Amino acid sequence: MDRPDVKRLARAFKALSNPNRLQLFVNLLEESRLDLARGRTHDCFLAKLLGGLDINAPTVSHHVKELADAGLIDTERDGKQLICSVRPQAMAELRALFETR
Amino acid sequence: MDRPDVKRLARAFKALSNPNRLQLFVNLLEESRLDLARGRTHDCFLAKLLGGLDINAPTVSHHVKELADAGLIDTERDGKQLICSVRPQAMAELRALFETR
DNA sequence: CAAACATTTCGATAATTCTGAAACTGTAAG
DNA sequence: CTTACAGTTTCAGAATTATCGAAATGTTTG
Numbered sequence: 001m002d003r004p005d006v007k008r009l010a011r012a013f014k015a016l017s018n019p020n021r022l023q024l025f026v027n028l029l030e031e032s033r034l035d036l037a038r039g040r041t042h043d044c045f046l047a048k049l050l051g052g053l054d055i056n057a058p059t060v061s062h063h064v065k066e067l068a069d070a071g072l073i074d075t076e077r078d079g080k081q082l083i084c085s086v087r088p089q090a091m092a093e094l095r096a097l098f099e100t101r
Numbered sequence: 102m103d104r105p106d107v108k109r110l111a112r113a114f115k116a117l118s119n120p121n122r123l124q125l126f127v128n129l130l131e132e133s134r135l136d137l138a139r140g141r142t143h144d145c146f147l148a149k150l151l152g153g154l155d156i157n158a159p160t161v162s163h164h165v166k167e168l169a170d171a172g173l174i175d176t177e178r179d180g181k182q183l184i185c186s187v188r189p190q191a192m193a194e195l196r197a198l199f200e201t202r
Numbered sequence: 203c204a205a206a207c208a209t210t211t212c213g214a215t216a217a218t219t220c221t222g223a224a225a226c227t228g229t230a231a232g
Numbered sequence: 233c234t235t236a237c238a239g240t241t242t243c244a245g246a247a248t249t250a251t252c253g254a255a256a257t258g259t260t261t262g
Contacts, residue, residue, distance in 0.1 A: 006124050014118035018250075019111040026105055029198075046209075059251055061210055080208045080259045091199050097130075098196040100189070119220075147239070160221055162240055181229045181238045 004097055008071070012094060015070035020055055021063040025072065025086075027051050032086050045081035105198055109172070113195060116171035121156050122164040126173065126187075128152050133187050146182040 016022045027049045046060060053060075064084065067073045072090045076083045117123045128150045147161065156164075165185065168174045173191050177184045 004127055006127060007120055010118055010120040010123045013114045013123065017111055017115035017118040019108055020250085022111045022114065023107050026107060026198075055250095056252060057209065058211080058253080061208095062250080065210090077209095077258095082209065088201070091201060095196060095199040095201075097127075098192050098199070100192060100196075115219095121220090156220095157222055158239065159223080159241080162238095163220080166240090178228095178239095183239065 002096075004093075009093070009097065012070045012072055012090065015066050015072055018063070020053055020059070021066060023051075023053055024049050024060070024063055025067060028073065028084055028086055045078075045083055049084065103197075110194070110198065113171045113173055113191065116167050116173055119164070121154055121160070122167060124152075124154055125150050125161070125164055126168055129174065129185055129187055146179075146184055148182075150185065 016025060031048065046064065050060065055063075064073070064075065064082070068075050072087060074085050074087055076085075117126060132149065147165065151161065154161075165174075165176065165183070169176050171191075173188060175186050175188055177186075
């Protein structure tokens with residue numbers, strides 16, 4: 001195994017350590033998987049990610065920023081909406097840590 | 102994908118979100134892999150896990166407890182030493198989340 | 203331009219977390 | 233029994249975090 005970059009990993013895990021933020025991330029993951037299954041590029045604006053979450057707009061904005069700063073997702077502005085997508089690189093790095101062997 | 106247990110996952114991620122605690126866990130992971138490579142059961146007491154860490158005993162104790170409470174590691178007392186091992190179950194659950202597809 | 207919309211920034215507060223000092227417990231060795 | 237060892241508990245202070253309300257920004261629509 002390559003020596004993991006503990007500092008960066010810790011940053012990612014911190015981003016995923018808040019239940020609301022993690023739920024946001026999981027929702028995005030599932031949306032991504034749906035779209036990938038349809039062979040389409042992923043495309044998901046914020047409001048779509050709030051499934052079942054009871055938090056206000058400022059908090060959502062803060063959480064999204066945190067996920068982005070941790071390198072877990074990419075964001076891009078499209079008109080008045082914010083498009084989110086998971087970063088495959090980050091996924092790979094995290095998966096590697098938990099690989100058995 | 103099965104619906105992930107967000108609350109429990111968040112707990113695990115929180116346990117890994119502190120750099121010192123994550124380093125502890127990574128050290129244990131690497132020790133485990135070494136021993137598994139030798140076809141032996143894993144066996145690791147705390148002092149062995151402190152590589153490069155600059156934290157005092159009470160803090161270490163606290164961090165280990167946190168990792169155990171989060172279900173990431175098992176601990177067992179042997180004489181005056183504490184034996185730690187990673188929980189394969191937890192590893193699998195985390196790995197699943199980052200699986201692509 | 204005005205109104206509606208999606209998100210962000212700011213400021214403030216409550217809650218949680220990290221850490222070490224000091225004192226303690228249980229075990230092994232002399 | 234005494235000492236040393238490995239780790240734990242308790243306590244308290246400093247630092248970080250989560251959250252919201254209010255106001256602001258930038259964008260599309262009428």
